[in-house]
Amino acid sequence: xxxxxxxxxxxxxxxxxxxxxxxxSGRVEPGEFVMVTGRSGAGKSTLLAxxxxxxxxxxxxxxxxxxxxxxxxxxxxxxxxxxxxxFVFQFTSLIPTLTVLENLLLPASFLPPGEGGDRQxxxxxxxxxxxxxxxxxxxxxxxxGQQKRVAVARALLNRPEVLLADEPTADxxxxxxxxxxxxxxxxxxxxxxVVMVTHSTELVPLAHRHLVLSGGRVSHAR
Amino acid sequence: MWGNPVLGLLGLALRNLLRNxxxxxAVLVGVMVVAGTAFAGGLIGRGVDHAVARGLDRLGADLxxxxxxxxxxxxxxxxxGLPTAFYMExxxxxxxxxxxxxxxxxxxxxxxxxxxxxxxxxxHLMLVGYDPSTDFTVTPWLRRELGRExxxxxxxxxxxxxxxxxxxxxxxxxTFRLGARLDPTGMGMDETVFLPQEAVxxxxxxxxxxxxxxxxVPQGHVSAILVxxxxxxxxxxxxxxxxxxxxxxxxxxxxxxxxxxxxxxxLLMSGLVPVxxxxxxxxxxxxxxxxxxxxxxxxxxxxxxRAMGAxxxxxxxxxxxxxxxLGGLGGLAGVTGGGAVYGLFxxxxxxxxxxxxxxxxxxxxxxxxxxxxxxxxxxxxxVAAWPALRLTRLEPHEAIHAR
Numbered sequence: 001x002x003x004x005x006x007x008x009x010x011x012x013x014x015x016x017x018x019x020x021x022x023x024x025s026g027r028v029e030p031g032e033f034v035m036v037t038g039r040s041g042a043g044k045s046t047l048l049a050x051x052x053x054x055x056x057x058x059x060x061x062x063x064x065x066x067x068x069x070x071x072x073x074x075x076x077x078x079x080x081x082x083x084x085x086x087f088v089f090q091f092t093s094l095i096p097t098l099t100v101l102e103n104l105l106l107p108a109s110f111l112p113p114g115e116g117g118d119r120q121x122x123x124x125x126x127x128x129x130x131x132x133x134x135x136x137x138x139x140x141x142x143x144x145g146q147q148k149r150v151a152v153a154r155a156l157l158n159r160p161e162v163l164l165a166d167e168p169t170a171d172x173x174x175x176x177x178x179x180x181x182x183x184x185x186x187x188x189x190x191x192x193x194v195v196m197v198t199h200s201t202e203l204v205p206l207a208h209r210h211l212v213l214s215g216g217r218v219s220h221a222r
Numbered sequence: 223m224w225g226n227p228v229l230g231l232l233g234l235a236l237r238n239l240l241r242n243x244x245x246x247x248a249v250l251v252g253v254m255v256v257a258g259t260a261f262a263g264g265l266i267g268r269g270v271d272h273a274v275a276r277g278l279d280r281l282g283a284d285l286x287x288x289x290x291x292x293x294x295x296x297x298x299x300x301x302x303g304l305p306t307a308f309y310m311e312x313x314x315x316x317x318x319x320x321x322x323x324x325x326x327x328x329x330x331x332x333x334x335x336x337x338x339x340x341x342x343x344x345x346h347l348m349l350v351g352y353d354p355s356t357d358f359t360v361t362p363w364l365r366r367e368l369g370r371e372x373x374x375x376x377x378x379x380x381x382x383x384x385x386x387x388x389x390x391x392x393x394x395x396x397t398f399r400l401g402a403r404l405d406p407t408g409m410g411m412d413e414t415v416f417l418p419q420e421a422v423x424x425x426x427x428x429x430x431x432x433x434x435x436x437x438x439v440p441q442g443h444v445s446a447i448l449v450x451x452x453x454x455x456x457x458x459x460x461x462x463x464x465x466x467x468x469x470x471x472x473x474x475x476x477x478x479x480x481x482x483x484x485x486x487x488x489l490l491m492s493g494l495v496p497v498x499x500x501x502x503x504x505x506x507x508x509x510x511x512x513x514x515x516x517x518x519x520x521x522x523x524x525x526x527x528r529a530m531g532a533x534x535x536x537x538x539x540x541x542x543x544x545x546x547x548l549g550g551l552g553g554l555a556g557v558t559g560g561g562a563v564y565g566l567f568x569x570x571x572x573x574x575x576x577x578x579x580x581x582x583x584x585x586x587x588x589x590x591x592x593x594x595x596x597x598x599x600x601x602x603x604x605v606a607a608w609p610a611l612r613l614t615r616l617e618p619h620e621a622i623h624a625r
Contacts, residue, residue: 045623054529055619075533082531089622093526097237110531154530 001162001193002028002051007060009046009216020046022216023060028195030161033188035204036197038213044197045166047213051195052085052164053077064162082110086155090167093151094139100126100150101135107157117157125153129183145176152183156192163187165196169203181206235543246548249512252505253552253598258560259498261594263491265564266571266579268586270487273408273578277301278476280407282358283448284457286474287319287464293472296446297482301578303380303413305335305348312444315468319447322463324455329356332422333445336393337435344391347383348414351422358450360404360416368402374421376401380412391415395432396425408580483578490575509605513545517609524613525621534614541613542606549602553595561591 009021021043028034028051036044049055050062053069062069065084069077086107094103101122108116117125126132129149131142139147148168155163165184169177181203188194196207204210212219239246277300288296289310298304312330319328332351336344354361354371360378364371372378377391377398385391389400398417406412422439429437451460461473520541527537564571572579581587613621 046619049619052529054525054622055617078528078531078533078536081529087529089526089529091522095523095526097234097241106527107530110533110536158531 001030001032001065002195003061003063004050005061005063007050007057007062009043009050009055009057019216021050021057024216024218025060026211026218028193030193031188031191032209033185033194033207034196034209034211035207036195036211036213037199037201037204038219042213043216044213046216048164048166048195048197051162052087053081054087078110082107082158083115084161086158086160086163088148088152088155088163088165088168090170092139092144092147094147094154096139099136099138100131100142103139103150104154104157107154111158115158117159121157121159122153125156126150128186129153129179145172145179148172148176148180149183152180156187161191161193163192163194165194167197167199169198169200177203231540231543232547234540235547238540238544239548245512249505249508249548250552250555252501252508253549253602254556254559256498256502256505257553257556257594257598258563259494259501259556260597261557261560261591262564263494263498264590264594265561265582265587266490266494266577267487268582268590269408269579270483270577272582273580274480274483276580277407277409277411277578278479280359280363280404280409280411281448281476282362282450284451284455284476285449285461285464287315287447287449287468287471288445288474290470290472293474296474297479298410299333299348299414300410300479301483302573303348303382303410305346307333307335307445309440309443309445310471311442312447313442315471316444316447318467319449319464322460322467324452324460325449326452326455327356327358327450329353329358329448330419330444331359331446331448332419332439332443334393334422334425334437334439344393347393348410349393349422350414350416351419352416354418359448363404364402372401372418373399374418374424375399376417377421378402378404378416380404380410380414380416381406382412383415394425394429394435394437396428406580407578409578486575486577490571490577506601506605509545509549509602510608513541513606514609516544517541517606517613521613521616521621521624525616525618525624528618529622538610538613541610542603545602545606546599547602550595550599552602553598556598557591557594 005025006023007021007025008023011018011020036047038044046055050057051064053062056070067080069080072080095106098106104122104126105119108118123132126135129152131146131149134142134146142150152168163184169180172180177200184194184196185206286296289308292308295306295308299306316328316330319325330353334349334351336347336349338346352360361371364378375398378401379385381404385400387400387402391398391400404411426437426439451457457475457477461475464473465471524537528534568579616624
């Protein structure tokens with residue numbers, strides 16, 4: 001499903017180079033649930049960004065569903081992301097000027113009509129995350145947990161084959177954390193490939209596979 | 223197509239404008255002042271041109287001969303309608319002028335400045351007595367529009383003189399009836415009352431009995447001689463010849479009037495243009511700073527949109543549209559406000575700079591307003607395109623994690 005081959009990434013700022021990811025190869029199989037842990041600065045977010053085509057590797061290739069992401073143009077890669085990859089981030093990622101429903105429907109607006117999720121799909125997802133009553137509310141009218149659930153629902157709108165989540169449960173209370181993770185598990189059971197970065201070691205047993213990153217390298221894999 | 227199926231790009235841009243209403247209002251006011259000043263400036267320029275063209279066309283004269291030293295007063299009377307009176311010997315001058323090659327017609331006019339006193343006159347106005355047998359200024363208009371000439375007790379009034387047809391108007395104790403009203407010209411003619419010169423003589427005669435202060439018009443004298451030239455005649459050469467043959471006169475060409483108005487307009491514009499440019503510069507800086515700040519604020523949002531599948535261009539389209547809207551709305555408010563403020567202070571501005579003014583045709587005004595709004599909107603889009611372009615160069619991951 002996701003194939004990394006000799007992928008590396010170094011950030012350069014003000015003459016300084018920081019190796020975020022040393023050359024790394026690996027695969028995530030279709031339908032797998034992979035958890036990635038590691039200390040801050042270990043390269044977890046960079047790994048996820050590389051898998052989603054959000055940043056270009058310095059070297060190596062990244063393929064998702066057999067498609068080399070960096071052989072595509074910006075527009076093609078954007079379309080590919082809209083169609084096949086859903087993202088959930090740690091921070092509040094809802095657009096503050098859009099209502100819950102409008103936020104949810106955003107990913108569909110980047111695809112031709114009929115290709116992305118529609119209002120009915122959005123309502124189904126909101127039912128699943130228990131927020132169907134809140135469709136006309138703005139993000140600031142929701143709690144942090146509710147916002148995160150909307151963000152998860154939005155990532156699933158276009159029925160992506162791959163779900164990439166960057167510390168989606170950080171800052172959440174235990175109950176909301178459980179709700180979010182069980183959503184991921186449900187999606188995974190339905191066939192979606194999930195890669196999730198987390199600091200929470202208690203969640204690790206829920207995944208099929210666990211990668212530990214340290215200094216831009218995989219230090220441990222289960 | 224970028225657009226939320228529910229909201230649309232325009233709706234998103236509008237909502238973004240409302241995110242920080244104070245900031246939006248400040249920029250809107252800046253754009254409004256620039257657009258308003260530009261619109262008022264354009265309106266003045268076009269209005270003055272329009273008035274000069276219309277006024278000179280109505281006057282129908284290529285040259286105006288007045289007593290030496292009276293050229294300035296004639297200009298003020300022609301342009302602003304300020305009442306004035308001066309006289310020169312008429313018969314010999316007329317005969318000389320008519321005999322000059324290139325002169326097609328010459329017609330005398332007598333100017334009378336009425337008094338503001340209610341015991342005397344309806345108001346402080348300029349009366350112009352014309353010779354119906356030779357006149358080519360108002361007589362053709364009367365024949366065309368009224369189908370007849372004025373009755374002995376009738377007057378023809380400029381467009382700004384109050385009253386309706388049949389209303390009485392009293393000058394030096396003699397009461398006339400308002401016979402007809404001229405179309406607006408934006409020049410002094412709008413403030414002028416025309417009547418046959420015979421009526422002026424009679425009014426002067428009767429004023430000794432009827433008016434508190436009698437009207438004295440020297441017999442055989444005229445105030446100005448209006449000259450129409452043959453087609454192709456050289457106005458400057460004919461003017462020089464008149465000056466040579468008829469002593470003690472000043473000859474003004476229609477071109478002189480237009481030139482003099484242009485000089486007064488340039489004086490006004492020399493004050494207006496630096497103000498407009500300064501405000502434009504400030505507004506432009508404000509806009510640049512604002513949209514760089516907005517772009518910085520929204521980096522994460524732009525990164526998120528790209529993660530969701532927006533292309534680099536799509537992700538910043540709302541930002542550019544937001545600036546376009548802000549510019550367009552500011553331009554619209556400026557055109558409305560500038561037009562209104564100008565309308566309120568028009569008289570004061572025009573009198574201060576001795577400028578004629580006639581609102582250009584509605585179509586031309588609409589075109590000017592549209593041009594100002596479009597330029598303001600395009601300016602906004604261009605300014606925002608700069609930070610937007612910088613944003614598109616960021617990788618989505620970099621934009622999402624930017625601080």
